[in-house]
Amino acid sequence: MAKYSSQNPCTWCDGCGDYGIWTAVKRACVELELDPSEVLMCFDIGCHGNMSDKVGGCYRFHGLHGRVLPFAAGAKIANPKVNTIAFAGDGATFSEGMNHLVHAVRSNYPIVCLLHNNENYGLTTGQASAVTRQDIPMNSSPNGIPEATLNPMDLVFSLSPTFVARGTSCDIKQLTEIIKEGIQHDGFAYIDVLQSCPTYNKFMTDEFLREHCSSVGSDYDASDIELARKTAIDTEDKIATGVLYRAKNSRPSFVGRLKSREGKKSNLVEEVEKGDVGEFMEELV
Ligand code: SF4
Numbered sequence: 523m524a525k526y527s528s529q530n531p532c533t534w535c536d537g538c539g540d541y542g543i544w545t546a547v548k549r550a551c552v553e554l555e556l557d558p559s560e561v562l563m564c565f566d567i568g569c570h571g572n573m574s575d576k577v578g579g580c581y582r583f584h585g586l587h588g589r590v591l592p593f594a595a596g597a598k599i600a601n602p603k604v605n606t607i608a609f610a611g612d613g614a615t616f617s618e619g620m621n622h623l624v625h626a627v628r629s630n631y632p633i634v635c636l637l638h639n640n641e642n643y644g645l646t647t648g649q650a651s652a653v654t655r656q657d658i659p660m661n662s663s664p665n666g667i668p669e670a671t672l673n674p675m676d677l678v679f680s681l682s683p684t685f686v687a688r689g690t691s692c693d694i695k696q697l698t699e700i701i702k703e704g705i706q707h708d709g710f711a712y713i714d715v716l717q718s719c720p721t722y723n724k725f726m727t728d729e730f731l732r733e734h735c736s737s738v739g740s741d742y743d744a745s746d747i748e749l750a751r752k753t754a755i756d757t758e759d760k761i762a763t764g765v766l767y768r769a770k771n772s773r774p775s776f777v778g779r780l781k782s783r784e785g786k787k788s789n790l791v792e793e794v795e796k797g798d799v800g801e802f803m804e805e806l807v
Pocket residue numbers: 532534535537538539540569570640644645718719720721722
């Protein structure tokens with residue numbers, strides 16, 4: 523099997539949680555024995571987006587701010603054989619990309635959405651995002667944000683998801699298992715990863731995550747959506763991690779409901795008529 527790159531995907535700040543997330547993604551792909559040629563990783567704009575230049579082996583795409591989900595969904599529909607992971611940040615996803623998240627959940631596109639949730643816009647030097655806690659001073663809001671903080675889990679659960687999980691960048695072992703389940707889920711797998719950003723988020727440190735996060739454990743019933751929603755949004759005492767919701771009889775994914783594809787043995791990528799574009803390219807160079 524070809525190899526995934528083992529470079530540190532983040533060369534910007536020491537101690538960034540991006541490294542833990544990438545390690546978990548790589549382990550999940552290797553443990554599922556996915557050849558890199560069977561994996562497409564799509565990156566939004568953000569610190570995590572630097573990974574698109576650092577990771578190796580698999581197919582990669584680096585898109586526009588907040589737009590990673592429609593690209594990943596389109597690629598998956600064109601070639602359902604490819605395991606597609608969309609890496610997104612909390613800044614873009616819960617602001618300019620919000621509409622895409624809403625429609626991705628309701629469409630149940632069979633892709634993984636891995637949210638690097640560091641509760642700020644790290645790439646643009648520490649502005650508050652929609653999920654930044656109210657009393658945390660950030661570079662653009664030294665007195666804290668005046669708006670209410672958005673609860674990502676509450677939003678996602680309001681859209682009837684089929685798979686919701688939460689992990690942290692400092693528990694690579696648990697995150698690896700969550701990502702493996704997400705990749706194997708035939709539908710939209712939303713994975714919220716609480717990620718340390720030691721440079722700009724002085725509140726949600728690795729120490730904070732270790733102290734406040736707690737796995738739901740093996741007795742937890744992940745098929746009960748009401749329990750899952752309550753468990754996910756109630757973070758007062760403890761922040762629950764693990765696969766929080768997995769629909770028992772999951773509705774078919776978007777690809778599985780496409781009438782026009784019923785009975786087809788080939789996929790759209792294989793059906794594209796092959797042509798020589800050399801002539802047109804010459805005009806451009
Ligand atoms: Fe990581 Fe934060 Fe640095 Fe971005 S600003 S690379 S999220 S530590």
